[in-house]
Amino acid sequence: MRLFGMLLTCALTLGAQIDSVDPEYLVPKANPYNSAADVKRGAQMFLGQCSRCHGTKGEGGLGAVLAQPRLRRAPDDESLFHVIRDGVKGTEMPPAFTLTSKEVWQLAAYVRSLGRVEAVSLPGDPRRGADLYGTKGKCGQCHIVSGQGESVGPELTEIGARRNAAYLRQALVEPEAAVPDGFLQVRVVTKDGRSITGVRLGEDTFTIQLADLTGHNYSFVKQDLKDLQKDFGKSPMPSYQTVLSAGELDDIIAYLASLRGNL
Ligand code: HEC
Ligand code: HEC
Known part of the structure; x- marks a missing residue:
């Protein structure tokens, strides 16, 4: 019990010290840097540091699609701040330790702007x-x-x-x-000569699953295929x-x- 108390005191003083070092250590709930100038600054940093994975407009690629109104790991501003600053462990999403809190917020403001597609009036019916x-x-x-x-x-x-x-x-x-991420076109030719073009649903070392263009699902043992082609950047649409x-x-x-x- 005594030990627990000591640890607690330690943790509290440590917390207090960090606070005194960096007044921005406590992460506010809402983004304090949300002006048009902040979004612009965020866009510049994004282009330099994030776009190679997330695409220049947040359309995704190696990184997640950010141009959407709801982000899986960042439903609110505070969690968005943490994702950008700390990265996502076990994925390619790196932490951004060299950025100040302000810069992280500016990036967050830009990321949110990517997901906001305003309803506009369009020519069609x-x-x-x-x-x-x-x-x-x-x-x-x-x-x-x-x-x-x-x-x-x-x-x-x-x-x-x-x-x-x-x-x-x-x-x-x-x-x-x-x-978009996850839609890889594959073409297979089976040993009995059937060719099927579709979208990859899943794959491991030995098998591959695909849906053909009528929505019919298949699973093949790769060894049983005469040919397997992956058309990166091709669309069955x-x-x-x-x-x-x-x-x-x-x-x-x-x-x-x-x-x-x-x-
Ligand atoms: C090396 C590639 C890479 C770089 C560089 C990168 N990311 Fe990511 N990011 C990823 C991946 C991969 C994920 C998906 C992680 C997962 O599985 O949830 C991700 C996830 C995210 C998410 C969460 C998306 C969601 O749907 O919840 C945000 C926000 C994000 N990144 C913002 C950024 C910002 C801002 C930068 C630049 C400072 C950046 N990323 C740089 C690869 C990258
Ligand atoms: C033969 C199947 C097929 C047909 C038919 C088809 N699509 Fe697609 N569509 C796809 C596939 C696969 C993708 C994902 C790959 C890509 O973006 O090209 C896609 C992507 C899209 C996207 C982009 C989605 C995103 O999140 O980026 C839109 C929008 C879309 N289709 C609309 C349509 C509309 C509207 C029609 C009819 C006029 C149509 N599609 C007909 C297969 C099809």
């Missing part, structure tokens, strides 16, 4: 877009919106809150320009540049932008 989504686009063959459809591609229920209109246009016209007219593209983009889930 979202109702016609919803129609095209189901008919000419056949998007539901590969995407889920509010529980409907197949999960070959990413779920789109909240896509309008996560991606801006320019990104959505590019995703439709030039799908390969921005393939077709380009809609020539399938849809300019007006129809606008309509679908307006529809996608309106999909904001509960966000």
Whole structure:
């Protein structure tokens, strides 16, 4: 009991000492550096120190997608501060010990700005877009919106809150320009000569699982395959540049932008 008391006193004095060394040691709950100038400074640091993993617009890559309204490890400002300063143990996300608390907050302000896609008014008609989504686009063959459809591609229920209109246009016209993390196209040829192209669902040393473009799932023992190709940066999503007219593209983009889930 006495020992516990001593330890406690030690810890308290140590805490007090750290406080006296760095008045910013106590992390406030809300970001104190949130002005436009702070966001700008954060953007500069982000480009230099974070973009190689998170992408210049937080679109993700080796690092997590930051351009989304909810971050798994950082639901509030305080936890966002800790993630940026301390990193995430056991992952590539490094700590940023050389930054001051102010700089960490400025980065946090910028990271939050990435996830805020404002609702803007767009030229297309979202109702016609919803129609095209189901008919000419056949998007539901590969995407889920509010529980409907197949999960070959990413779920789109909240896509309008996560991606801006320019990104959505590019995703439709030039799908390969921005393939989100986790969607690797693979092509296999089985020993009996069947070729299947799909999205990798899982893989270990000996087996690989994929979903083909109709949403059918497969698991193969690699040894049993005649060929296995991984197409990094390729997308199984077709380009809609020539399938849809300019007006129809606008309509679908307006529809996608309106999909904001509960966000
Ligand atoms: C070497 C690559 C790398 C660098 C550099 C890097 N990160 Fe990360 N970051 C990651 C990875 C990987 C994750 C995902 C960790 C996990 O599994 O949760 C991550 C996660 C995060 C998260 C949590 C995301 C979430 O969804 O909760 C934030 C916020 C973040 N990083 C911000 C930054 C900032 C700001 C910088 C620059 C100071 C930075 N990162 C630099 C790789 C990196
Ligand atoms: C054959 C399957 C397939 C079809 C059909 C398809 N997609 Fe995709 N889509 C994917 C895959 C796989 C990805 C992820 C790889 C990529 O970004 O190209 C994707 C990515 C996307 C993205 C980017 C998502 C993100 O989080 O970055 C959007 C938006 C999108 N699709 C919308 C649509 C719309 C709208 C249609 C119909 C007009 C459509 N897709 C048709 C498979 C498909």
